Amino acid sequence: MAEIGPRNLLEVSRRIGVPFTTVCHRVLQLEARSRQIAISIPQVAKLGMNRLVILTAAKPGMEEAVTEALMIPDYWRVVEPCEGAFTHHSIQTVPREFLGQFKEYISKMQEMNLIRSYRIIPTGDSVPNFPDFTSYDPRFGEWTFRWDAWLNELKEGRPTRIIADPEEKVMRAKKIDLHIIALLEMNARANFTDIAQAVNTSPQNVKYHYDNKLTSVLERFQLDVVPYPIEMSAYHEFMLQFTDAEALNRFFSVVKRLFFVVSAAKVLRKNALFVRTYILSSQVANMFDFFSQMAKDGLLESYSSVRLNLNFREQQTISFDLYDDEKGWTWDFDRSLAEVERVSQPVAR
Secondary structure, eight states, X not given: OTTTOTXXXXXXXXXXXXXXXXXXXXXXXHHHHHSOXXXXXXXXXXXXXXXXXXXXXXXXXXXXXXXXXXXXXXXXXXXXXXXXXXXXXXXXXXXXXXXHHHHHHHHHHHHTTSEEEEEEEEEOOOEEOOOOGGGEETTTTEXXXXXXXXXXXXXXXXXXXXXXXXXXXXXXXXXXXXXXXXXXXXXXXXXXXXXXXXXXXXXXXHHHHIIIIITTTTOEEEEOOOSSOGGGEEEEEEEEEESSHHHHHHHHHHGGGOTTEEEEEEBTTSSEEEEEEEEEGGGHHHHHHHHHHHHHTTSEEEEEEEEEOGXXXXXXXXXXXXXXXXXXXXXXXXXXXXXXXXXXXXXOO
C-alpha cells in the first residue's frame, strides 16, 4: 500500500500473493483499530501554494495566545508545542500571492509582544517514509538500530534518489477538487460515494475529478503504522544542513532504511532537509550521536532540533473554503491583523 497507494487492494493482493478477500479483511481490521489506516498528502506546490515551517518562541505566559495567533490566517496545517530554542512548531501552506503579507503577519506577532523570536523556512512538500521492517524481529518484538552500518552507507554509498525543490505550478484545480483533497487527507481510502455526498455531487463526478485532476497531486500517502509504542517514544524535528547536494541526496537515499525517520522535506534553495523522527526514548542519545558523527565525517555542516509535544498537537486539512473559482485563493489580511491584535491583549481579571 505504501508503494502503490492505499486504494488498489487488488494490486496489493497480486503482488504479495495473498487472496484479495484476505487483504480486504486485514485492511478492514487495521482500519477498525486506527479509524483510518492511510491519509493523503497533497503536493501543495501544484496548488499554487508554498509550504512554510514556522518556528516561534512565545513570550512567557503567551503560549496559548501564540497558538491561536498562528491559526488566525487559516492556512495552517499543523500547530504543535515544542521544546528547545522555540516553543511552537507550525506548518503553514500559504498561497504564493500572499507570501509577503504572511511574513508581515508573523513579524506583527513579534511587534505585539506575542513572540520573542521566529524563523520562517520555506520547504518542499513532505515526503513520508514508511518503516523498513527488515530491521524488525517479530519473534521478540524488537528493532535493530544499525547506527554504524547506516553511517558507513552514508560515507561510502552513492545517491540512488534525488530530492529537489518543487516546480511551481499554475493553480488549475476547482473548489470541488480542493474539497475532495481535504476529505482524502482525513481518509485516503474514503469511497467515492461518501465523498460525493459530502461535496454534493455524483460518485461518477468525484471519480472524474480524482482520475483527471488529482492523481498527480495525491501521489503520496502516510500510513498509520508506528514502529513502537508512543508512551516509550519521542518525536523530534531536525534541520540538517548538508555540505553539498551529493551529501543531501546520499542521506535521502538511505532514509528508506532509517525506520526512525517519519518524513523529510527539502529546504528551498539550500542543501538542507527538515527531518521528522520518531524513536524509542532509550535511543534518543544514540540518534544525536549519529547526527554528530555525520558532522564529524564532513557530511553535515550543522544540525539543530526541537522536541515535539504531540499531546497538544492541532492539525487541519487544506482550507478549501478560502478558495473561490473566480478569484482564486483569498485572505482578508486586515481582518487577520485585527484578530491578532485582539489575541495579544492581556485578559482582564
